[in-house]
Each structure stands twice: as structure tokens, then as C-alpha cells.
Amino acid sequence: MPIPSDPTLPAVGNCDLVACTSRDVLANLATKWAPLILRQLAQGERRYSELRGAIGGVSEKMLAQTLRELERDGLIDRTSYPVIPPHVVYSLTPLGAECAAHVATLLGWIEYHVRDLRDARLVYDAAQQRGKTARPPDARAARRVGVALP
Numbered sequence: 455m456p457i458p459s460d461p462t463l464p465a466v467g468n469c470d471l472v473a474c475t476s477r478d479v480l481a482n483l484a485t486k487w488a489p490l491i492l493r494q495l496a497q498g499e500r501r502y503s504e505l506r507g508a509i510g511g512v513s514e515k516m517l518a519q520t521l522r523e524l525e526r527d528g529l530i531d532r533t534s535y536p537v538i539p540p541h542v543v544y545s546l547t548p549l550g551a552e553c554a555a556h557v558a559t560l561l562g563w564i565e566y567h568v569r570d571l572r573d574a575r576l577v578y579d580a581a582q583q584r585g586k587t588a589r590p591p592d593a594r595a596a597r598r599v600g601v602a603l604p
């Protein structure tokens with residue numbers, strides 16, 4: 455049986471407010487691993503080992519912790535089948551599927567602009583090493599701080 459919402463809470467959250475639940479959910483979604491887990495689950499249900507194999511670099515501890523946080527936020531379901539050996543699968547809830555679509559847009563933007571983002575980091579790092587203020591990652595700015603952009 456679902457737990458009824460608190461009628462004193464506003465209908466829409468505000469991530470700028472410290473005490474708002476939306477801030478906690480944002481913190482969970484803004485981790486390195488949550489968006490990657492949501493992207494995997496958007497392709498269908500997955501076992502823990504499948505998620506671990508598909509997401510390079512995630513530790514068992516961080517995967518388990520992030521899965522628990524996403525489950526608590528109502529974005530994923532954990533289904534355990536009573537068989538030996540135990541069989542557990544993770545899948546998106548309807549709310550999680552909606553969220554995953556938005557996260558996919560962000561991940562796509564990042565992947566599309568990876569060169570621009572890398573170049574910005576190179577320019578910034580070079581400026582910091584020289585004690586100068588970082589400039590936008592264009593060819594002129596890169597030349598000013600002595601970075602050759604590929």
C-alpha cells in the first residue's frame with residue numbers, strides 16, 4: 455500500500471532550498487554513477503553483475519550504494535526471485551524511465567561536446583599553471599596561454 459504524501463508539502467520542489475527533498479534527489483542524480491546506471495536500465499532490466507560489467511570503473515561498493523539511493527528515490531525497482539542461487543534484477547520505475555530520458559539528453563550533450571570540454575580543461579589548466587585567468591577554449595585563447603589544441 456503506498457504511503458500518502460504529506461499534504462503540507464508544496465506540489466513542486468525547489469532544489470535551491472536546503473530542506474527540500476528535491477535537493478537530496480538532485481545530489482543522488484548528480485553523482486558519477488547514477489546517470490550511467492539509469493542509462494543502462496533504460497535499455498531493460500539488468501542484474502547487478504551486468505551493470506557492473508557495463509559501467510567501467512564502478513566499484514561494488516559504489517554500485518550497491520547508488521542502486522540503494524535510486525531505489526529509495528523511487529527511480530528503480532529491485533526484484534529478488536526466490537531461487538538458488540539468488541536472482542536479483544533492477545529495472546526502471548515509470549518515474550525512473552521519465553528521469554532516464556532527461557539524463558540521456560545530458561549524457562548525449564556531454565558526449566557530443568567532449569572535444570570542446572576537453573579543450574576548455576586544457577586551456578584552463580595551462581592558464582592556472584602560468585598564473586593567468588582561463589580563457590574560452592578557442593584557438594586564440596589557446597595560443598595566448600601556450601596550449602596547442604588538436
